[in-house]
Amino acid sequence: MNTSILVVALMAHVPIAAVATDTEIDRVTRPNIIIIFTDDQGWGDIGPQGAEGFATPNIDRMAQEGVRLTDFYVAQPVCSASRAALLTGCYPNRIGIAGALGPLAKHGIHEDELTLGELCQSRVYKTAAFGKWHLGHHPMFLPVNHGFDEYFGIPYSNDMWPRHPEHTQGYPPLPLIEGTEIIEEDPDQSRFTREFTLRAVEFIKANADSPFLVYLAHPMPHVPLFASSTFDGTSRQGAYGDVISEIDWSVGRLMETVRELGKSEDTLVIFTTDNGPWLSYGDHAGTTGPLREGKGTTFEGGVRVPFIAWWPGTIPAGMTCSEPAMTIDIMPTVAGLVDGELPEHQIDGKDILPLLTCREGARSPHEVLFFYYRDNELQALRSGRWKLHFPHRYRTMNGREPGTGGIPGKYDYSPRTELELYDLETDIGETVDVSAVHPEVMERLVRLADSMREDLGDSLTEKPGTLRRSPGRLKEPASTPE
Numbered sequence: 001m002n003t004s005i006l007v008v009a010l011m012a013h014v015p016i017a018a019v020a021t022d023t024e025i026d027r028v029t030r031p032n033i034i035i036i037f038t039d040d041q042g043w044g045d046i047g048p049q050g051a052e053g054f055a056t057p058n059i060d061r062m063a064q065e066g067v068r069l070t071d072f073y074v075a076q077p078v079c080s081a082s083r084a085a086l087l088t089g090c091y092p093n094r095i096g097i098a099g100a101l102g103p104l105a106k107h108g109i110h111e112d113e114l115t116l117g118e119l120c121q122s123r124v125y126k127t128a129a130f131g132k133w134h135l136g137h138h139p140m141f142l143p144v145n146h147g148f149d150e151y152f153g154i155p156y157s158n159d160m161w162p163r164h165p166e167h168t169q170g171y172p173p174l175p176l177i178e179g180t181e182i183i184e185e186d187p188d189q190s191r192f193t194r195e196f197t198l199r200a201v202e203f204i205k206a207n208a209d210s211p212f213l214v215y216l217a218h219p220m221p222h223v224p225l226f227a228s229s230t231f232d233g234t235s236r237q238g239a240y241g242d243v244i245s246e247i248d249w250s251v252g253r254l255m256e257t258v259r260e261l262g263k264s265e266d267t268l269v270i271f272t273t274d275n276g277p278w279l280s281y282g283d284h285a286g287t288t289g290p291l292r293e294g295k296g297t298t299f300e301g302g303v304r305v306p307f308i309a310w311w312p313g314t315i316p317a318g319m320t321c322s323e324p325a326m327t328i329d330i331m332p333t334v335a336g337l338v339d340g341e342l343p344e345h346q347i348d349g350k351d352i353l354p355l356l357t358c359r360e361g362a363r364s365p366h367e368v369l370f371f372y373y374r375d376n377e378l379q380a381l382r383s384g385r386w387k388l389h390f391p392h393r394y395r396t397m398n399g400r401e402p403g404t405g406g407i408p409g410k411y412d413y414s415p416r417t418e419l420e421l422y423d424l425e426t427d428i429g430e431t432v433d434v435s436a437v438h439p440e441v442m443e444r445l446v447r448l449a450d451s452m453r454e455d456l457g458d459s460l461t462e463k464p465g466t467l468r469r470s471p472g473r474l475k476e477p478a479s480t481p482e
Helices: 003-012 022-026 057-064 079-088 116-121 189-206 238-260 279-284 327-338 439-456
Strands: 032-038 067-069 126-132 150-154 175-178 181-185 212-217 267-273 307-310 319-321 369-373 377-383 386-389 420-423
Touching: 032 079, 032 189, 032 238, 032 327, 057 238, 057 267, 057 307, 079 116, 079 327, 116 126, 116 212, 116 327, 126 189, 150 189, 189 212, 189 238, 212 238, 238 267, 238 279, 267 327, 369 439, 377 439, 386 439, 420 439
Parallel strands: 032 212, 032 267, 067 319, 126 150, 126 212
Antiparallel strands: 067 307, 150 175, 175 181, 267 307, 369 377, 377 386, 386 420
């Protein structure tokens, strides 16, 4: 799709129409939940948002039969933090998770945090997680100890293995885990998308007579890229297109299973991703379409991601919604659907069912969404049409040679943004700072930021925050006296 046409279409988009009524929504009880969560897939890497060089017919059909949120965000543009937000409904820095936990990490998700799996288990759901976890690799942090009956996957990113192109010290062998046991080291990654999908299909079929939650977190298209022999070499965009094509197959396989079981009207399926594309990898990375920058930045290309929700009979077909929402909203939305009890401690998400079902007059439940990164840096926020960036350094590939063949190019880490305001309704690419002409907007947004700094802190302004919780920590064995 021509980018200029895409930008015009997005800017011209109006709030969601009146489709579902309160009565239609209220009749829904305890649906099955399937969440498909890809890794490093760009906002522009699905058909409805301009994908080129590969086709996504199953994802496209999902959008045609459901709702697409064009302004959906992750809480942080990096692996572990993003997943923490999805699974707990909290900004990840609230629960002590930042960055991407590696094989040497001795911390992970705290046992007191309520996960989406535990929420659904409390309502007698069968629960399973397949694919990438990345909230701690020690047994005490793995999914089966945090609300999932089954787990089969890898505990952190697939590039954390001995063949990493830039890690000179080398990572240990990548473990493939069943439950809490390592069943294989450095497995053939071309198996991942297919095997994790088929395990999810088996779980759905085995639990078709009871409500279930499936969390399918694909390691792809995070580098290194691998596709099965069925898809290898099939797209015009090389390895990246092959991987996205297989992910699209995965979406289709799950949807087909739900339809074959006659569970379409009883099942909510969500497709989204953990952050924008890793642009330094060039031809092994995706695209942000008209959005600025990518993974590892709080510009739109780093934090705005694809989002589609499908639920025939409840979610109207072929709708789009431009109201801002975030992965922190999935947990409280599911809680409302399954009649689950949210934790007593603070979470940050809100119920966005009215957006998903296109309820008349529905608006984002958030006055503001905050974007933290690195060591608890409050780098940006969004409120309605406005995006405010606070002074911070960021990385870019502008003017740099992109990577090829799985070897990354080198980022430029010198650029710095000042206090800058963008109007996303007219400037989706964040190109024109309008802070000087909207002082009243600036005053309101700075005040909102100051309030959040009191809550979660901000290392850029040396604010500690008062309501941050600690992550779980590995229990070291007690020393034995000699």
